[in-house]
Amino acid sequence: YEKILCFTLGGGPHDTEFSYKSYISSLIGAVIDGAVNIQGGLQPNLYPISISKIPIGTIEFDKIDASMLSKTYQAGIESAVHFFDNEAVIIRNIQSNHNILKTFPQALNQLVLAESNDYNTIRLSFNTCDLAYKLFPTFLYWLTNGIDVFFYTTKVEQNEDNRGHEKFRRFILNSLGAKVIVADSLPFEGAVLTSSDQRDDKAIIFHGELSKEIGGDATLYSGASDTVVIHSLLKDLNSISTNSLPPQQQGNISIRSGMRPELLVAIKKVKQYRRENITVNFETISTKNIVFLTKYVKSYKYNQIKRFFSVFDTENIDLFESASVECQPNISMLITPPVVEYHGSSHYVIEGNSRLIYCIRELKMSEVRVLVVANVTSPLPSSGRYSSEKIIISDAGETGEDRYDGFQFSDYRWIEKAVRPPSKYI
Numbered sequence: 001y002e003k004i005l006c007f008t009l010g011g012g013p014h015d016t017e018f019s020y021k022s023y024i025s026s027l028i029g030a031v032i033d034g035a036v037n038i039q040g041g042l043q044p045n046l047y048p049i050s051i052s053k054i055p056i057g058t059i060e061f062d063k064i065d066a067s068m069l070s071k072t073y074q075a076g077i078e079s080a081v082h083f084f085d086n087e088a089v090i091i092r093n094i095q096s097n098h099n100i101l102k103t104f105p106q107a108l109n110q111l112v113l114a115e116s117n118d119y120n121t122i123r124l125s126f127n128t129c130d131l132a133y134k135l136f137p138t139f140l141y142w143l144t145n146g147i148d149v150f151f152y153t154t155k156v157e158q159n160e161d162n163r164g165h166e167k168f169r170r171f172i173l174n175s176l177g178a179k180v181i182v183a184d185s186l187p188f189e190g191a192v193l194t195s196s197d198q199r200d201d202k203a204i205i206f207h208g209e210l211s212k213e214i215g216g217d218a219t220l221y222s223g224a225s226d227t228v229v230i231h232s233l234l235k236d237l238n239s240i241s242t243n244s245l246p247p248q249q250q251g252n253i254s255i256r257s258g259m260r261p262e263l264l265v266a267i268k269k270v271k272q273y274r275r276e277n278i279t280v281n282f283e284t285i286s287t288k289n290i291v292f293l294t295k296y297v298k299s300y301k302y303n304q305i306k307r308f309f310s311v312f313d314t315e316n317i318d319l320f321e322s323a324s325v326e327c328q329p330n331i332s333m334l335i336t337p338p339v340v341e342y343h344g345s346s347h348y349v350i351e352g353n354s355r356l357i358y359c360i361r362e363l364k365m366s367e368v369r370v371l372v373v374a375n376v377t378s379p380l381p382s383s384g385r386y387s388s389e390k391i392i393i394s395d396a397g398e399t400g401e402d403r404y405d406g407f408q409f410s411d412y413r414w415i416e417k418a419v420r421p422p423s424k425y426i
Helices: 020-042 066-085 087-094 104-112 136-144 160-176 224-239 260-267 305-314 353-361 415-419
Strands: 004-009 046-051 121-125 148-153 179-183 190-194 202-207 217-222 242-244 254-257 279-286 296-298 323-328 331-335 339-343 346-351 367-374 392-394
Touching: 004 066, 046 066, 066 087, 104 190, 104 202, 104 217, 121 224, 136 148, 136 160, 136 305, 148 160, 160 179, 190 224, 202 224, 217 224, 254 305, 260 279, 260 331, 260 367, 260 415, 296 353, 305 353, 346 353, 346 367, 346 415, 353 367
Parallel strands: 004 046, 121 148, 148 179, 296 392, 339 367
Antiparallel strands: 121 190, 179 242, 190 202, 202 217, 254 323, 279 367, 323 331, 339 346
8 A cells, every 4th residue: 555544543631730540641642652653663655644632531431422422523524634635735744755756657647637727838858758658648638738748859769679669659749749859868857847837837857767667766846946946957958959850740639430440450460369269349348247457557547547538528439439549631540448358257357457447436337338359268468356446546666567466478468559550650
């Protein structure tokens, strides 16, 4: 668990005059407070919620009645409400390094949650354009809402597979309307978000290799106190020698439905789905029969779903219907719906963990329309079997073996690569 809430009792009224009773009560309070302090030192991410307005002392058992229980219960509610209403400020004050984002998913959330009316320009500086895959719904949201996006990056990697993906990621960004700028080297890896009011500006500097999402952290700079730092970062970006990719002809970005034939053909290209008796069909299934292969959903992916769904709403397209992003003339990119495999009486999620959990938890949907693949004999890539109640929305940087029990890389279904192969566009 990434955040543990510890409810502590304030001890109630304090006797001003000495007595054996007050002395014993103080001793008990000291023991409780000491235990809480020890626990806080040993357990990371522990946040105490102090219920300080208790109308009864710690050992005043004789005063307990229905009225006193009601008052004590109300005191607990008031303390909890105060904590949740001021959670961001309280946690920021508790953390000694409040500007340190301990994992890359936490840092990516700072980007995902950036509202279009808060910023007018977003500058990203990374050695690769891996974020085009990770944050595609966010880029779609920014660029359709009038934010100017600049992506500073370096020369394409030499590995053939990576080179193809990297060219495609830059193609995606450029086609959506972002300005991709290639530099010999970058002063830092991170993002700078600016608005009309510099007090709202912020910057996030990443430390470590973003593509792995583990073993790194980031530093957040925001507000008037960090204005000098943010301006310095902007100056560094503006001073580097760059070559911009030729901009694509900007068109209206839209979502188009009716792409079922192309999608079904693409899905059948997945290695495990090529046998003739394997069927691929759109079906409406009960969420009660959905089984997840992992118990972790990355928080920054989960937080993008609301915006992603809003695009379907704007175009009056049903969720998970076959569709594509039309971002430039003659450029069409299929949107992969959630993909599940049917085994026995259950549907095992292969693609779309974040979307399906969002549908279940936020939208309270009892049924969802998904792409169902049946008669698959290849082993599933994970031995994990989890119901929706077990899923944890995680800020940790788990990948592969960390996210999946008994993960088998050779059994992984390369859905996205089959649906949108870079070679089709590059």
